[in-house]
Amino acid sequence: MSSYDAIAALYDPWSRSVTEDVDFYVAEARKAGGPVVELGVGTGRIAVPTARAGVRVIGVDSSQRMLDLCRARAEEAGVAELLDLRLGDLRNPPVAERSALVTSPFRALLHLASDEERVQTFRAVHDLLVPGGRFVFDVFAPSEEDVEDTHGRWLEREPGIWEHADWDLDRRILVLSVRGESGETSMELSWRAPDEWRQFLGNAGFEEIRCYGWFDMRPYAGGEDTVWIARRPTR
Numbered sequence: 043m044s045s046y047d048a049i050a051a052l053y054d055p056w057s058r059s060v061t062e063d064v065d066f067y068v069a070e071a072r073k074a075g076g077p078v079v080e081l082g083v084g085t086g087r088i089a090v091p092t093a094r095a096g097v098r099v100i101g102v103d104s105s106q107r108m109l110d111l112c113r114a115r116a117e118e119a120g121v122a123e124l125l126d127l128r129l130g131d132l133r134n135p136p137v138a139e140r141s142a143l144v145t146s147p148f149r150a151l152l153h154l155a156s157d158e159e160r161v162q163t164f165r166a167v168h169d170l171l172v173p174g175g176r177f178v179f180d181v182f183a184p185s186e187e188d189v190e191d192t193h194g195r196w197l198e199r200e201p202g203i204w205e206h207a208d209w210d211l212d213r214r215i216l217v218l219s220v221r222g223e224s225g226e227t228s229m230e231l232s233w234r235a236p237d238e239w240r241q242f243l244g245n246a247g248f249e250e251i252r253c254y255g256w257f258d259m260r261p262y263a264g265g266e267d268t269v270w271i272a273r274r275p276t277r
């Protein structure tokens with residue numbers, strides 16, 4: 043069981059306002075060509091538009107219910123044949139194919155719980171890529187302001203969908219609870235500083251590691267969000 047199973051039906055309305063990253067990931071997929079491997083594919087918020095752009099996607103997720111919704115969404119969009127959805131763990135993805143692009147959009151890597159898991163996952167991604175292939179993902183680290191505004195309170199993020207954040211700044215863990223009419227869950231998200239993400243990528247063998255501050259690829263200037271592009275060496 044994944045903590046996302048209980049809120050799969052809530053996920054799309056919950057993330058309705060998150061649209062800023064879609065064009066960015068679709069453009070990266072077009073550049074690379076298929077198949078793109080998306081780790082933590084969810085309900086296909088990125089994968090379905092990517093397939094609509096004509097690029098094949100292998101989507102991995104540990105929640106069967108999220109994958110079921112992804113399949114339904116892809117069928118509705120008429121692109122189901124371009125999506126290959128696989129139940130599995132992003133730390134050890136069930137993917138034998140090699141790809142020019144692996145992505146993990148919308149902070150899915152914050153589900154990694156330790157530095158060992160981060161390096162293990164990055165090594166696995168490295169091995170999924172063809173030489174010269176790219177790994178693209180985004181994560182965040184909270185600002186003091188965000189923590190102050192949200193800590194310990196239930197906030198209505200979307201109509202009828204409530205979010206509760208419990209921040210542990212020493213352990214750098216956010217316990218995020220979500221509830222709505224169709225379900226509720228709690229999940230742990232664990233963040234790291236940009237310098238640490240860079241180090242994990244380097245340790246896993248990536249080079250040309252670029253960190254941007256947003257999906258328009260502006261330089262990172264100390265904000266909460268980071269967007270990463272790293273390359274598997276060609277040699």
Ligand SMILES: C[S@@+](CC[C@H](N)C(=O)[O-])C[C@H]1O[C@@H](n2cnc3c(N)ncnc32)[C@H](O)[C@@H]1O
Pocket residue numbers: 044046057081082083084085086087088102103104105108130131132133146147148149150153
């Ligand atoms: C925030 S959602 C992102 C979904 C999608 N990429 C998007 O942009 O909307 C994170 C997804 O990662 C999945 N996930 C979390 N931990 C995972 C793991 N260890 N292995 C595979 N998938 C995982 C969850 O089930 C969920 O669908």
